[in-house]
Amino acid sequence: MKETNHITGSGVSLSGTPLPLPSLDGKTFYIKTFGCQMNVHDSERMAGLLSEEGARPVSEPGEADIILVNTCTIRDKADQKALSDLGRIRQVRKDGPESVLAVTGCMAQREGEEIFRLVPDVDLILGPSQIRNLIPLLDTVSRDHQRVDGTLWPPPDMTTPPALRPPGITAFVTIQEGCDKSCAYCVVPSTRGAERSRPARDIFQEAEELVSLGYREITLLGQNVNGYGHKGDSSGASFPELLRRLSEISGLHRIRFTTSHPNDMSDELIEVMASSAKVMPHLHLPVQSGSDRILEKMQRGYTLETYRQWVTKVRKNISGVSLTTDLIVGFCTETEEDFRQTMEAVEEFCFDGAFSFIYSPRPSTPAHAWADTPSREVAVERLERLQKLVEKQAEARNGKLVGQEVEILVEKWDEENSMAIGRTPQFQTVRAHVDAPSSPPFPGDLVQVRITQASRTGLRGRLSPNA
Ligand code: SF4
Known part of the structure; x- marks a missing residue:
C-alpha cells in the first residue's frame, strides 16, 4: 500500500520558484462527474488543464492513464453513487505505476483521508478549490509513488484554468465560488470554502472567446450567483452591471444564471432582466420550505413574506418570466402543519418547475446533530404529494403554450x-x-x-x- 504524502506546496522549489512539470504528452484521461452544474464545469476545467499538458480524453476508464471521479456530497445518496462507481472503476483501471486514480470534488473535500480507507486504490484526493493544483498534484503522485491528500495543499489563486468544453452552443462560465451563508443543512461552505468573485474583466474575456468559438449562450454559475461582487475581486462590478456588460457582446444571443439566493435579490437585477433582450426571463430562486418556523431552523435568513415580495416584483416587472425553485421535505422537526404550509406556498407561487428532495443529514453541518427528523416513510409520502402538485402545475403551464x-x-x-x-x-x-x-x-x-x-x-x- 502507498504511503500518504502530507507535503504542502510540492511543485515549488525551496526558493519559491515553480519546478518544471513533466508533460503529460501521450497520456490519456477519463473523468466521471456527479452533481451540479458547478461540478460539470469543474470537470471541464480539469479536462482543460490536462489537455494543455498534452493528455487526451478517452471514453472508457479502462483506457485511461489518469482517472478522475468528480464527486458530490450534497446528499447521502450522492456519496453512495460515487463510492459504488469507484468500486466499478477500480476493477477496470490500468495496472502499473503510471496509472492514477483520483477522487475530486465535494465528497473528497469533506471525507479527506477517509477516502483512502474506503477505497484503498485511490492515489489522490483534491477538493473543488484545489483544481488549479491538479497538475503539480499528479506530478507528486507519479514522482514520489505516494498517495497524496491534495485537500491539505494551500489554496491556489483565483486564476481561471482553461476549460475543455464539449463543442456546442451553450457553455457554463463560473463567476463566483464558495458560500458565506450558513444554512443549517448544507455542506457547501465547508467543501467549497468562502465566497469569492472572479474579476469581471476575466469573465468578459472568457465570454468573448466563447462567442468566437461559436457558443451563443452562456450560463453564469455561482453558489449564490446574484451575490456576485459582494466578496472577492470583481473589478468593482455588481451582478447587474456584469449582466449589462455581457449583454453588449456581439454574437452572444442569450445569458442565463444560476443559482440565486432570495437575500441577494435586488431591484436593479430585476430591472436588468426586464430590459435586456439577452438576459433570459428565467429565475431559479430556492424557497426550500413554506413554513417560517422551518425556514428559521434551516437558517435561510428570510421569511416566506420576504420571498413572496420578491416573487411579486419579479412577476410584475419581467414579462413572461419563469420561476423555478428548490424544496426540502422532512427537515428536522417538520410537522404535518409545516408541510401543509409548503404545499400552500407551492399552490400560491405556482412554480414553473421545482427540484424537491428529502432532507439528508450531512456530517459536519449544524443540523446533523439535531433530533426529531420525520421518519423516512413520512418524508417519502410528503415528497410524493409535493411532486404530484409540482408536476400538475408544470403540465398545466406547458399545456397553455399549445398553439402559441x-x-x-x-x-x-x-x-x-x-x-x-x-x-x-x-x-x-x-x-x-x-x-x-x-x-x-x-x-x-x-x-x-x-x-x-x-x-x-x-x-x-x-x-x-x-x-
Ligand atoms: S446558500 Fe445555503 S444552501 Fe446554498 S450553498 Fe450556501 S449554505 Fe448551501
Whole structure:
C-alpha cells in the first residue's frame, strides 16, 4: 500500500520558484462527474488543464492513464453513487505505476483521508478549490509513488484554468465560488470554502472567446450567483452591471444564471432582466420550505413574506418570466402543519418547475446533530404529494403554450427525424419538426416555433413557415 504524502506546496522549489512539470504528452484521461452544474464545469476545467499538458480524453476508464471521479456530497445518496462507481472503476483501471486514480470534488473535500480507507486504490484526493493544483498534484503522485491528500495543499489563486468544453452552443462560465451563508443543512461552505468573485474583466474575456468559438449562450454559475461582487475581486462590478456588460457582446444571443439566493435579490437585477433582450426571463430562486418556523431552523435568513415580495416584483416587472425553485421535505422537526404550509406556498407561487428532495443529514453541518427528523416513510409520502402538485402545475403551464409561437435557440439538429432541438427563453426544451429538411436551421440559430404538443417534461412543435 502507498504511503500518504502530507507535503504542502510540492511543485515549488525551496526558493519559491515553480519546478518544471513533466508533460503529460501521450497520456490519456477519463473523468466521471456527479452533481451540479458547478461540478460539470469543474470537470471541464480539469479536462482543460490536462489537455494543455498534452493528455487526451478517452471514453472508457479502462483506457485511461489518469482517472478522475468528480464527486458530490450534497446528499447521502450522492456519496453512495460515487463510492459504488469507484468500486466499478477500480476493477477496470490500468495496472502499473503510471496509472492514477483520483477522487475530486465535494465528497473528497469533506471525507479527506477517509477516502483512502474506503477505497484503498485511490492515489489522490483534491477538493473543488484545489483544481488549479491538479497538475503539480499528479506530478507528486507519479514522482514520489505516494498517495497524496491534495485537500491539505494551500489554496491556489483565483486564476481561471482553461476549460475543455464539449463543442456546442451553450457553455457554463463560473463567476463566483464558495458560500458565506450558513444554512443549517448544507455542506457547501465547508467543501467549497468562502465566497469569492472572479474579476469581471476575466469573465468578459472568457465570454468573448466563447462567442468566437461559436457558443451563443452562456450560463453564469455561482453558489449564490446574484451575490456576485459582494466578496472577492470583481473589478468593482455588481451582478447587474456584469449582466449589462455581457449583454453588449456581439454574437452572444442569450445569458442565463444560476443559482440565486432570495437575500441577494435586488431591484436593479430585476430591472436588468426586464430590459435586456439577452438576459433570459428565467429565475431559479430556492424557497426550500413554506413554513417560517422551518425556514428559521434551516437558517435561510428570510421569511416566506420576504420571498413572496420578491416573487411579486419579479412577476410584475419581467414579462413572461419563469420561476423555478428548490424544496426540502422532512427537515428536522417538520410537522404535518409545516408541510401543509409548503404545499400552500407551492399552490400560491405556482412554480414553473421545482427540484424537491428529502432532507439528508450531512456530517459536519449544524443540523446533523439535531433530533426529531420525520421518519423516512413520512418524508417519502410528503415528497410524493409535493411532486404530484409540482408536476400538475408544470403540465398545466406547458399545456397553455399549445398553439402559441415561441423562439428557440437551436442547440442540435436531429437529421433522422428532421427535428431542431432547442430551448425557449424560459428554459423549456422544444423538439420542432422542420418541413423542409433541405434547408434546416443551424445550431446557434434563433427560430420561431409553433407549439403543437405539450407534456409535463417538454414541448413539441413545428418550425414556423416564415422563420
Ligand atoms: S446558500 Fe445555503 S444552501 Fe446554498 S450553498 Fe450556501 S449554505 Fe448551501
